[in-house]
Amino acid sequence: MANIIKHKYHITRQDRNRQNKHGSLVLWFTGLSGSGKSTIASKLEEWLFKQGIRVYALDGDNIRSGLNKGLSFTREDRLENNRRIAEVAKLFMDAGMVTITAFISPLKEDREQAREIIGKNNFLEIYVNTPLEICEERDVKGFYEKARAGEIENFTGISAPYEAPESPDFEIRTEEESVEESVERLVKFLEQKMKL
Numbered sequence: 001m002a003n004i005i006k007h008k009y010h011i012t013r014q015d016r017n018r019q020n021k022h023g024s025l026v027l028w029f030t031g032l033s034g035s036g037k038s039t040i041a042s043k044l045e046e047w048l049f050k051q052g053i054r055v056y057a058l059d060g061d062n063i064r065s066g067l068n069k070g071l072s073f074t075r076e077d078r079l080e081n082n083r084r085i086a087e088v089a090k091l092f093m094d095a096g097m098v099t100i101t102a103f104i105s106p107l108k109e110d111r112e113q114a115r116e117i118i119g120k121n122n123f124l125e126i127y128v129n130t131p132l133e134i135c136e137e138r139d140v141k142g143f144y145e146k147a148r149a150g151e152i153e154n155f156t157g158i159s160a161p162y163e164a165p166e167s168p169d170f171e172i173r174t175e176e177e178s179v180e181e182s183v184e185r186l187v188k189f190l191e192q193k194m195k196l
């Protein structure tokens with residue numbers, strides 16, 4: 001980096017964690033469109049917030065319509081989308097938040113890049129494993145129908161790939177459990193992973 005000299009600030013993530021009385025990390029949700037990422041992430045955020053935990057969820061609404069406005073769904077832009085999300089998630093984590101991200105992050109390279117930026121000890125991969133047929137049946141936004149009709153190109157699962165995580169830290173099968181059950185399991189998992 002040319003002519004950039006970092007100023008050393010003195011309040012550390014550990015100082016913030018101590019003040020908050022809980023740790024901070026990133027819960028990185030991945031899954032197809034309509035798999036349930038936003039629904040579960042939002043309920044988890046609500047649950048943690050009500051417990052007094054500092055939590056923030058990054059989702060399409062606050063990223064693709066703001067910071068990442070202008071990025072498309074080509075491979076190159078998705079990788080860049082996920083890179084910026086990971087950098088933002090890292091800042092939130094450093095600020096002491098339990099940080100939740102809910103993006104498709106379709107390829108292993110998207111998630112590996114995020115893990116590298118955030119740091120492997122702070123990164124939990126949460127795979128919302130809902131079969132394509134079910135996502136398509138739900139078709140929450142009507143995008144699958146459009147993608148099948150060729151009206152949306154590079155649509156994940158239809159005309160662009162999704163690589164399922166091989167060994168996620170946590171897996172959710174939404175055809176087998178309710179949102180409430182997933183959140184309950186996630187909270188127990190988090191309690192084991194960090195001091196909440």
Ligand SMILES: Nc1ncnc2c1ncn2[C@@H]1O[C@H](COP(=O)(O)OS(=O)(=O)O)[C@@H](OP(=O)(O)O)[C@H]1O
Pocket residue numbers: 032033034038060064073077078079081082102103104105106141143152153154155156160
């Ligand atoms: N071509 C294509 N493929 C997949 N998804 C599409 C596409 N075009 C628009 N959308 C809508 O954008 C949401 C996915 O954006 P993400 O930022 O999560 O995607 S990615 O991680 O960069 O792959 C996704 O939202 P979710 O349904 O919340 O996953 C879609 O509603």
Ligand SMILES: Nc1ncnc2c1ncn2[C@@H]1O[C@H](COP(=O)(O)OP(=O)(O)O)[C@@H](O)[C@H]1O
Pocket residue numbers: 031032033034035036037038039040102138140173174175177178179182
């Ligand atoms: N067990 C479940 N967990 C999560 N979502 C579910 C479940 N069962 C049905 N759904 C529905 O599936 C849809 C998932 O949509 P959404 O959360 O927007 O997915 P994504 O963010 O992955 O695109 C919602 O309409 C939700 O109500």
